[in-house]
Amino acid sequence: MKPAAVVDFALREGLTQFNHASYGLTSRRVATEGERLRQELESDPTVHLGSELTRRLAAQTASVGQALGIDDVRMTLCTNATSAAAAVIASVPLNPNSTVVVLDVEYSSIRRAWEIACAKAGARFVLVAVPVPLESTAALLAALDGQVPGQVDYLQVSAVTSSTAIRMPVSALGAWVDQRGGRLIVDAAHGPGHIPVLPELWGASAVFGTLHKWFPTLRPVGFLWLTTEFDVRPAEVSLTWDSADLVERFSWPGTFDPVPRLCAATAIGQWLEWQTSGLLDDCAELANTADQALADVGARHTAATEFRPPRLRSFILDGVTAPQVKDVLGAAEIRAWVGNGASGECLLRLATHIYNDENDVDRLTNRIQEVLSR
Incomplete structure (x- = not known):
């Protein structure tokens, strides 16, 4: 997890947060205001x-x-x-x-x-x-x-x-x-x-x-x-x-x-600072890294590349149930959205933000590989 997590947010130490897209995360600056x-x-x-x-x-x-x-x-x-x-x-x-x-x-x-x-x-x-x-x-x-x-x-x-x-x-x-x-x-x-x-x-x-x-x-x-x-x-x-x-x-x-x-x-002012400094572009690159890493362990993309948003990605996990994936991620202190798609398939969704890094992707990928290999 990047130092930005400590400076800008109140995230608990040791938590890997990929569920930004569910509720967002208020920054310390905005909370103070x-x-x-x-x-x-x-x-x-x-x-x-x-x-x-x-x-x-x-x-x-x-x-x-x-x-x-x-x-x-x-x-x-x-x-x-x-x-x-x-x-x-x-x-x-x-x-x-x-x-x-x-x-x-x-x-x-x-x-x-x-x-x-x-x-x-x-x-x-x-x-x-x-x-x-x-x-x-x-x-x-x-x-x-x-x-x-x-x-x-x-x-x-x-x-x-x-x-x-x-x-x-x-x-x-x-x-x-x-x-x-x-x-x-x-x-x-x-x-x-x-x-x-x-x-x-x-x-x-x-x-x-x-x-x-x-x-x-x-x-x-x-x-x-x-x-x-x-x-x-x-x-x-x-x-x-x-x-x-x-x-x-x-x-x-x-x-x-x-x-x-x-x-x-x-x-918005703080977000513009992140954008100008290139932090949000880094998040998009990290999402691409997660794309490849998860595909390598058997996760399937929900859409072709042209339909993937910059910092939000979802994957189909074949042969497993949402409760199984939630249990594995929860035990590892990893937060990501897991649920069922319209046809009952198990979906994993992750959002990359300025507090994430490649170590976070590795932690998530290892746990997904673990549950898919059972």
Whole structure:
């Protein structure tokens, strides 16, 4: 583990952390700023949680928009990706003639939310099986064509899928749903701070995600971007629900802790330092090293090279179960995401960050080799 783990983070000594992509990790700098802000808010909550808060959140939203390279007028910060998704799904006008298409590699709660919404409206819900390992865009589009006849109202995809860690060809998917007369909704939970977030290039009507996975901010803090003609309201009807201003509309979901959102600019500033110094490029190289090492001991990639994100990789482990892998890694104090894919296959996902080094990769690889050779 690199010295950055001691300087920048509060990770316990002896722990090998490859599960950054599940919850992110708040840096010491941001945690300190968060404590300062909490003391400030508590000094006069009547003022600091009133109209002043909306102005401060608008400034943070502008900082996030600038960092992501997207129009902050069309985006807002929110509690997390789940709350943003709930707002989108609750706002779309579904009816018995509607068709919603969701890929089976999507995050389980997002799939379930669309399924529930369709059931309430009597709409058609289509879950499309994605070929994994994903070898080509053509194979993905062929799966859609083969499983989805006729018009489509909404297609839900991820910029980077969660458990399978596939960097989806989002622009091609946007073009596909446009040809079917529908709108593209993008889950970009693994976008900010990891890959470019490109709503207009993707052809998206709505993009939601989180900041706390790849920026070192406090958790939770999410974002929502919308096209100008797409009217989305928070799932909870709060005091600002009717506001014409997008930031204000999502600024008060009832009493909540605004500190994670107010720390966004501090987290982005530190992330930019890591980027400028080349640390994030080093993380990408380490992910490539892990790719080869794990493949050498029998792990299979979930996607061809072109669909692998820079710092998040997933592997199929044949002949073993998720509990077996979890037991081995847990005993070795190695943290990585392990679970089942859509077809029941055992998946191992790892994220490389600035606190990881090749020794960490060796520790993980040795344990995976151990469990695969049983």
